[in-house]
Amino acid sequence: MIQADTIAAIATPPGTGGIGIIRASGPDAERIGQTLFRPRKAAQACRSHRLYHGEIICPATGRVLDEVLVALLRAPHSFTGEETLEIHCHGGPLICEEVLQAVLRAGARPAEPGEFTRRAFLNGRIDLVQAEAVQEMITARTQRGLDLAIGHLHGDLSRTTGKLRTSILDILTLLEAEIDFQEEDGIEAAPREGLLDQLRGLTARIEELTASYGEGRIVRDGARVVITGKANVGKSSLFNRLLGEKRAIVTPHAGTTRDFIEESVNLRGIPVRFVDTAGIRESQDPIEREGIDLVWQQAAAADVVVVLLDASCPFTAEDRNIVEANRGRNLVVAINKCDLARVLDGSSLPEELSGRELLPISAKTGEGLDALRQAVHDAISRSAGECRSDTVLTNLRHRMALERAYASLRTAEQSLSGGLSPEFVAFDLRESLGALGEVTGQTVTEELLDRIFSTFCIGK
Ligand SMILES: Nc1nc2c(ncn2[C@@H]2O[C@H](COP(=O)(O)OP(=O)(O)OP(=O)(O)O)[C@@H](O)[C@H]2O)c(=O)[nH]1
Numbered sequence: 001m002i003q004a005d006t007i008a009a010i011a012t013p014p015g016t017g018g019i020g021i022i023r024a025s026g027p028d029a030e031r032i033g034q035t036l037f038r039p040r041k042a043a044q045a046c047r048s049h050r051l052y053h054g055e056i057i058c059p060a061t062g063r064v065l066d067e068v069l070v071a072l073l074r075a076p077h078s079f080t081g082e083e084t085l086e087i088h089c090h091g092g093p094l095i096c097e098e099v100l101q102a103v104l105r106a107g108a109r110p111a112e113p114g115e116f117t118r119r120a121f122l123n124g125r126i127d128l129v130q131a132e133a134v135q136e137m138i139t140a141r142t143q144r145g146l147d148l149a150i151g152h153l154h155g156d157l158s159r160t161t162g163k164l165r166t167s168i169l170d171i172l173t174l175l176e177a178e179i180d181f182q183e184e185d186g187i188e189a190a191p192r193e194g195l196l197d198q199l200r201g202l203t204a205r206i207e208e209l210t211a212s213y214g215e216g217r218i219v220r221d222g223a224r225v226v227i228t229g230k231a232n233v234g235k236s237s238l239f240n241r242l243l244g245e246k247r248a249i250v251t252p253h254a255g256t257t258r259d260f261i262e263e264s265v266n267l268r269g270i271p272v273r274f275v276d277t278a279g280i281r282e283s284q285d286p287i288e289r290e291g292i293d294l295v296w297q298q299a300a301a302a303d304v305v306v307v308l309l310d311a312s313c314p315f316t317a318e319d320r321n322i323v324e325a326n327r328g329r330n331l332v333v334a335i336n337k338c339d340l341a342r343v344l345d346g347s348s349l350p351e352e353l354s355g356r357e358l359l360p361i362s363a364k365t366g367e368g369l370d371a372l373r374q375a376v377h378d379a380i381s382r383s384a385g386e387c388r389s390d391t392v393l394t395n396l397r398h399r400m401a402l403e404r405a406y407a408s409l410r411t412a413e414q415s416l417s418g419g420l421s422p423e424f425v426a427f428d429l430r431e432s433l434g435a436l437g438e439v440t441g442q443t444v445t446e447e448l449l450d451r452i453f454s455t456f457c458i459g460k
């Protein structure tokens with residue numbers, strides 16, 4: 001499925017750097033190289049996968065654009081599976097742009113976002129899971145995220161779905177033989193109990209996989225942790241501590257924070273977005289009230305809510321209000337200002353907090369902060385759910401396809417146990433095969449490919 005035209009783009013990030021790489025892929029790559037590149041040592045035959053030193057020349061004027069290293073990667077031994085030219089020039093934005101323009105004038109067209117990877121997929125170099133893993137690797141924010149992406153690139157999810165497909169195909173083949181030969185004598189129907197067992201095994205495996213998305217989503221997108229509490233409890237002080245920088249304004253005045261402020265950190269391998277919010281209190285100030293409305297919205301969208309109490313003052317109606325409004329959420333409760341004389345009376349705390357760990361902390365001295373980080377980490381893991389699968393889903397698209405495969409398999413299971421004719425069962429098995437095929441891209445539409453690759457960067 002080699003594409004007819006040659007695409008080109010700057011493959012390195014925008015800005016200045018030691019080197020910049022311009023990449024061209026397609027049937028004209030070698031010819032473009034010959035047009036633009038003047039090797040230092042003349043009359044060398046160009047060998048694939050070797051770096052050659054020389055200059056890039058503007059063919060119209062003969063002007064030297066840059067001193068470069070170039071490599072030609074002959075098809076099919078390149079990332080895209082096509083003939084690929086790489087020009088390693090000096091990493092200045094103007095130089096890269098000029099070299100790219102020269103490549104385009106020599107006959108390439110600008111690549112769309114993700115088009116190199118799309119070609120790698122279309123040419124069968126990688127499947128769709130692997131193509132998506134490339135992007136996931138580039139955007140990974142933690143080691144765990146990177147590890148999962150590398151696992152996908154190496155085909156762990158592709159192998160898992162491949163095995164599921166093979167098992168379904170085996171069952172389907174049996175049933176289709178029954179359908180084809182049911183008129184003939186001597187063809188026994190396959191024992192239903194055995195087939196049902198196999199189907200149950202498959203649905204259990206898919207269930208394990210879809211459940212792993214809880215962890216995968218958090219590793220990939222991060223968790224949202226909202227800090228809430230009455231005015232002046234020290235939310236912004238804690239927020240700054242957690243970030244390790246003075247990001248939010250801290251003052252002794254209640255009502256300092258109005259808007260919510262958010263910032264990401266790597267919390268023991270999980271990308272976490274902490275959100276500092278306005279203090280909850282009765283206020284006549286319309287700006288502050290607006291900010292307080294936002295707190296409730298933020299808390300509702302959080303993976304974890306940190307409720308902060310103040311050790312240096314009694315439990316108030318606002319505290320109660322906050323605890324009640326967050327009932328049922330994934331909470332971490334901490335008592336701040338434990339460096340001051342304790343006024344907060346444990347016996348005045350509401351029912352909801354009894355039996356719950358209340359972490360003593362001081363945003364001022366840093367005391368208890370490690371325990372708080374651990375508690376937030378544990379709460380995030382709780383919200384991710386238990387992950388028993390060795391393959392972890394990180395992509396919502398994969399999860400949705402697997403859920404469809406699961407639903408069809410369950411219907412097949414019901415039809416089979418209900419004694420329906422094998423045609424019905426076979427129909428649902430085929431549906432589940434289609435859904436599984438979408439994960440790796442065996443069954444995809446052009447539209448889906450557009451959607452996936454448009455999120456990629458140009459040059460990848
Ligand atoms: N002693 C002591 N003071 C603290 C501690 N944490 C915060 N403070 C002080 O409490 C006051 C309020 O702190 P902030 O961090 O602004 O509190 P906040 O909850 O963000 O307040 P609002 O934004 O107004 O709702 C400041 O004077 C802080 O220095 C602490 O652990 N111990």
Ligand SMILES: [Mg+2]
Binds near residue numbers: 237256257
């Ligand atoms: Mg504040």
